[in-house]
Amino acid sequence: MSDTGVPARRSAVYLLDQILGEGRLMSELVGAGALDRLTPEDRARAQRLATDTLRGLERADRLLQKHLKKYPPLTVRNALRVGTVELCHGAAAHGVVNAMVQLVSRHKRLGHLKGLTNAVLRKVAEEGPEAWATLRAPRLPKWLRGPLAQAWGGEAIAAMEAAHFAGAPLDLTAKTDPAAVAEMTGGILLPTGSVRVEDAGQVSAMAGYDSGEWWVQDAAAALPVQVLAPQQGEQVLDLCAAPGGKTMQLAAADAEVTAVDDSDGRMARVAENLARTGLQAKLVVQDARRHEGYYDAILLDAPCSATGTIRRHPDLPFAKDGSEFDALIQMQAEFIDHAWSLLKPGGRMVFCTCSLLPDEGEVQVEEALARHGDMQVDAAALERPGIDPAWRSEEGGLRLRPDYWADLGGMDGFYIACLRKSD
Ligand SMILES: C[S@@+](CC[C@H](N)C(=O)[O-])C[C@H]1O[C@@H](n2cnc3c(N)ncnc32)[C@H](O)[C@@H]1O
Numbered sequence: 001m002s003d004t005g006v007p008a009r010r011s012a013v014y015l016l017d018q019i020l021g022e023g024r025l026m027s028e029l030v031g032a033g034a035l036d037r038l039t040p041e042d043r044a045r046a047q048r049l050a051t052d053t054l055r056g057l058e059r060a061d062r063l064l065q066k067h068l069k070k071y072p073p074l075t076v077r078n079a080l081r082v083g084t085v086e087l088c089h090g091a092a093a094h095g096v097v098n099a100m101v102q103l104v105s106r107h108k109r110l111g112h113l114k115g116l117t118n119a120v121l122r123k124v125a126e127e128g129p130e131a132w133a134t135l136r137a138p139r140l141p142k143w144l145r146g147p148l149a150q151a152w153g154g155e156a157i158a159a160m161e162a163a164h165f166a167g168a169p170l171d172l173t174a175k176t177d178p179a180a181v182a183e184m185t186g187g188i189l190l191p192t193g194s195v196r197v198e199d200a201g202q203v204s205a206m207a208g209y210d211s212g213e214w215w216v217q218d219a220a221a222a223l224p225v226q227v228l229a230p231q232q233g234e235q236v237l238d239l240c241a242a243p244g245g246k247t248m249q250l251a252a253a254d255a256e257v258t259a260v261d262d263s264d265g266r267m268a269r270v271a272e273n274l275a276r277t278g279l280q281a282k283l284v285v286q287d288a289r290r291h292e293g294y295y296d297a298i299l300l301d302a303p304c305s306a307t308g309t310i311r312r313h314p315d316l317p318f319a320k321d322g323s324e325f326d327a328l329i330q331m332q333a334e335f336i337d338h339a340w341s342l343l344k345p346g347g348r349m350v351f352c353t354c355s356l357l358p359d360e361g362e363v364q365v366e367e368a369l370a371r372h373g374d375m376q377v378d379a380a381a382l383e384r385p386g387i388d389p390a391w392r393s394e395e396g397g398l399r400l401r402p403d404y405w406a407d408l409g410g411m412d413g414f415y416i417a418c419l420r421k422s423d
Helices: 006-022 026-031 040-055 057-065 074-088 093-105 111-132 142-152 154-166 178-185 223-228 245-252 264-277 325-341 362-371
Strands: 170-174 195-197 214-216 235-239 256-261 282-285 295-301 343-353 375-377 398-400 414-421
Touching (some): 006 026, 006 040, 006 074, 040 057, 057 074, 074 093, 074 111, 170 178, 214 264, 223 295, 223 414, 325 343, 362 375
Parallel strands (some): 235 256, 235 295, 295 343
Antiparallel strands (some): 170 195, 398 414
């Protein structure tokens, strides 16, 4: 971080202004260059500060409301939130308070609020860290808590919220040898074969990154390809492929992979990932519903609400409002129907989404079974190392939740089902 720590903190506050004020996603903002002027170290620091603040936002607001007669403008409020979270995570009070006061005092319109910033953060520094641990894990906003509580019940939601608050370690998928990757990165081997690294730091500086021995992929996200079990030489379609975590798994199994995604920019990342890992796939930039071909096996990782990834993307509940659910659910059904027409008789298709909503998982499969007389669920495909039979859902799929593996650090929420076509 720079000497004063002001540039990274100012950028963290900017990210929060955009996420909380304009409903933008962190990935969108970073992709559009919001942090490009910072040093790599400050860039990582700004993202970490914004992420930590979003995870602890409800707690920060609880502590701050005691000291505020009325809410200041959003930028000052966000500066106070970042400062509060830093203080409650153990940062030295004088550094945090000075940096935040500087940040506010240099603001064109808000400089007059530097006194308030100073006074409030000094009070938080005195009382906040002790009070922090007594507050509940922050709750999801109502638009998401409602449907999830209806699907999984109040106790499960509280466990998921605790998992979101805890955040996520870094998971890696090995190209060939998980034990060797665990050793070179100082990680542990998870029951399903992924490698988990705590406090990883800069990913591109880790052992084995340049030589392409592994790629970053949450342990839950690595399971759809394991369930598909691609074989050497099989013609496999990876539908909705970018940024390519699953494409690399398929290619590493020596399948003949065709990867389709409609985003040019995201497909460029698939190409970069394949080049780094020395793996091969045919890349097609196209709407999934227009693709033609005939395949032994298909992986359909459909676009979805991404509500299973909140431990790693705590901006999502604040940037979204659920208004896109219906359109996504409709699109997923169209993708399933078109993909099914590309599958050879006797072939298998894994349908998956990183969603916690049954409408984007269990219900999609129930409805697809009713539409396609030649479709069966292959529940036996879920018999894989480390997959707990208790995670299975009624229709024969796999329901993964962020509160599973709580003692190991959790996993992303996912839905996975293997669908087999009659001969
Ligand atoms: C869940 S992500 C895929 C993640 C990827 N399978 C992986 O493992 O790295 C969904 C992808 O669907 C793509 N997508 C969205 N609409 C699409 C469409 N109409 N046709 C093809 N791809 C689409 C998005 O660009 C996004 O990359």
